[in-house]
Amino acid sequence: MIDLHSHILPGLDDGSETVEDALEMARSAVDDGIRAVAATPHVRDDYPTDADEMEHVVGTVRAALAEHSIPLELLTGGEIALDMLPQLSDAALRRFGLGGNPRYLLLEPPYRGWPLGLEQTVFELQLRGFSVVLGHPERNDTVQEMPERLERLVEMGTLIQLTAASVDGRLGPRAQKTALRLLELELAHLLASDAHAPTVRQVGMSAASRTIGDEALARWLTDEVPAAIVADGELPPRPKRPGRRWNLRR
Numbered sequence: 001m002i003d004l005h006s007h008i009l010p011g012l013d014d015g016s017e018t019v020e021d022a023l024e025m026a027r028s029a030v031d032d033g034i035r036a037v038a039a040t041p042h043v044r045d046d047y048p049t050d051a052d053e054m055e056h057v058v059g060t061v062r063a064a065l066a067e068h069s070i071p072l073e074l075l076t077g078g079e080i081a082l083d084m085l086p087q088l089s090d091a092a093l094r095r096f097g098l099g100g101n102p103r104y105l106l107l108e109p110p111y112r113g114w115p116l117g118l119e120q121t122v123f124e125l126q127l128r129g130f131s132v133v134l135g136h137p138e139r140n141d142t143v144q145e146m147p148e149r150l151e152r153l154v155e156m157g158t159l160i161q162l163t164a165a166s167v168d169g170r171l172g173p174r175a176q177k178t179a180l181r182l183l184e185l186e187l188a189h190l191l192a193s194d195a196h197a198p199t200v201r202q203v204g205m206s207a208a209s210r211t212i213g214d215e216a217l218a219r220w221l222t223d224e225v226p227a228a229i230v231a232d233g234e235l236p237p238r239p240k241r242p243g244r245r246w247n248l249r250r
Helices: 019-033 050-065 082-087 090-095 118-125 142-143 146-153 173-184 207-212 215-231
Strands: 002-006 034-038 040-045 073-075 079-081 104-108 131-135 159-163 191-192
Touching: 002 159, 002 191, 034 050, 034 215, 040 082, 050 073, 050 090, 079 082, 079 173, 082 104, 082 191, 082 215, 104 118, 118 131, 118 146, 118 215, 142 146, 142 173, 146 159, 146 173, 159 173, 159 215, 191 207, 191 215, 207 215
Parallel strands: 002 034, 034 073, 040 079, 079 104, 104 131, 131 159, 159 191
Antiparallel strands: none
16 A cells, blocks of 8 residues: 555654654554555644755655665655645645655645635646645535535546545544545545554554455555556546445444
């Protein structure tokens, strides 16, 4: 599996605090079947990470991974808050490109309320040559009320990333119900950990894959689509899924 949303870089945001934390997160990821992780530190007012900092710490953690013989590929990236976009040049945005692909941007929506200008923001980014991945919208209260509101964004080419802990129920029933509904509506394209702590419970993606209960779809979400993003290749077609609902965790 490839995890394209992780707060593995130490000291930049609310994720890992030390290099040892980052190494423990990496070991947990490998134990869970993850072969590559994108470091996506927050880029927002409270954690105003710049590209130089991100790239420097990626280099530090890569060296530590090699020193400790941990077989995990660490990729660059960033989780960019919508209100930070006007402050970042196209050159800076490319350096935060998801998985090291300068064309893809991981954007962080708010948890409460819905930005009315999001479709226009996506359109303007597309005109500048970027493709948008929207991080964990299933945790937004407005999307929880109406998951269908993402249809227009997906029609425009936006990719939707679900958090593994939403899918398997660790983030509660509302997030799980919304995540599974987005899968039913074919409005989700990636599964990622959004890991902040060095435990399999935080890092793991395999439990969410088992919750999906469809090997082909889980592979598409956790391997095929992320691999295409990293390689800047054509996105693979979505596997067909039998028309049935998921059983929610109680």
